[in-house]
Amino acid sequence: MVTINGALAVDLAGQVVADTIGGTQFSGVGGHEDFVSGPGLDSSDRSLICLPSTTMVNGILTSRIMGILPSGSVVSTPRHQVDTIITEFGVAELEGRTIRERAHALAAIAHPQFRDELLASGESWPQD
Template identity: 45%
Template sequence: SVASLALGTRRLYDFLDHNPGVIFRDIAWVNDPFVIAQNHNMAAINSCLEIDLSGQVCADSIGTRIYSGVGGQQDFVYGSSRSVGGQSFIAMLSTTSRGESKIKPVLTSGAGVVTTRFQTNWVVTEYGAVNLRGKNMIDRARLLISIAAPQFREELDRAAFSMLGYAYRRWR
């Protein structure tokens, strides 16, 4: 295991102390996409606060309010995409703790794009997993709607039609 920091209990620190199976390196090296890409079959698993129907991922803010740092998401998404056999996953619950959909027609106003739509590959919710890599906007919207919470799918479908027009209805 490679890490740049660890925070936890005495038990964690005892486990890490002189453990030859754990290597600590500077964050600039651990999060270097070109170092990450040297690992074959690299799987990067990240989370997000919301995603829009085009696949833009917001992982750091709720609207204009900063919720957390972006961490190494961008580095690991890019590094895994350059890895031989690598895959990148955005894992998320489909709804917020307030019962709102995290899959939205467009990101909340002011939300930051941490992972751009062309870099988003696999998106996973409790309703399934879809691969957006190489997909057009219509396919992306359909795929993301298919893993949204069921109570929001019709609303998202109407929004996709409104944004993408009749091609959205015809494209199969």
């Protein structure tokens, strides 16, 4: 089975926000959890989470891949359930990776304008 879910944002650890970010609810979580958990039942299954790398917030280009999630964000999918994150810049395979490895993989698929900042933020995570 292969499932595809959308997301509002993801942090460098791989935590996914699908409905509420920074205290503002944009949607319901729907079947997000079911479609992320279901593929974990068989080793050949895949869970893909797709999102655009950026969004406009008050006229300012903002990365949807973040060093840390804003206060008031609700994590829809914890990092241990996240397999693959996809943006228009590539694919980050997160399963089995350390936090630092996840941070580097996610920075690599962020909008180029934000990559250096995200890599620097990823270096603040504890050594693996």
